[in-house]
């Protein structure tokens with residue numbers, strides 16, 4: 556597996572995932588920027604002055620306990636939630652982007668999408684091509700080819716004609732990812748892309764995303780509950796707790812026994828894995844073990 560070295564750039568500021576200097580020393584600005592982003596849902600402040608800066612080609616994993624605000628952060632970046640603070644996409648204020656332009660820049664796979672139950676997997680994935688289809692026009696041969704190729708890479712060709720309402724949880728999850736990948740946007744936002752997947756499909760999906768990232772320079776932001784997977788694939792981790800940035804940095808800086816124990820209320824042992832990246836083990840007996 557080719558992977559950027561763990562010795563890559565570290566976030567410049569503690570308490571935020573801010574990179575001041577890109578890896579290659581160039582002046583390329585962040586693909587996604589968030590400054591003091593707060594979101595209020597009902598009576599609650601669910602995100603509290605979160606800063607974020609994701610460089611081109613970077614993989615950022617947002618981790619944190621249930622309810623920490625991970626999905627909310629992704630939705631705010633996608634412009635799906637009203638927020639305070641500034642969000643930029645591709646260097647432009649996110650709010651100024653037309654939906655079609657935003658969709659060509661960022662593909663988003665939500666955690667619990669509603670799939671039209673009667674739509675086939677192929678037609679659902681083909682929706683990812685919408686930003687390229689002219690108004691009142693039809694999809695092109697190339698749109699169908701791209702969709703077929705994405706289905707193939709996600710092991711979904713055999714299910715292309717199946718109705719979405721007849722899929723298992725993991726198959727649905729891969730169909731949602733197929734739609735996002737068919738969009739061929741340079742930025743991928745994936746909310747819990749592996750939760751319903753078996754071990755082999757988890758690896759297949761993350762490896763595919765990683766290959767696309769390295770080959771095409773995609774920028775990837777995922778929320779991930781599996782901390783070991785997050786540490787294996789991402790360059791940078793952002794730990795959210797109670798809507799705030801509790802830590803940000805390289806996997807080994809964030810996945811410490813102290814930080815994980817404190818913010819997840821879990822007893823864990825963290826050891827370096829075969830590639831030197833941290834592996835998080837639950838310790839039987841719980842946090843007091």
Ligand SMILES: Nc1ncnc2c1ncn2[C@@H]1O[C@H](COP(=O)(O)OP(=O)(O)OP(=O)(O)O)[C@@H](O)[C@H]1O
Pocket residue numbers: 596597598599601619620621622623624625626627628
């Ligand atoms: N419409 C809403 N009104 C009020 N509170 C909400 C609403 N939607 C979500 N929340 C709350 O916002 C908080 C953050 O939710 P969010 O889904 O972002 O968390 P998360 O970190 O993604 O959690 P999980 O790991 O469980 O998926 C939670 O406490 C949730 O209960």
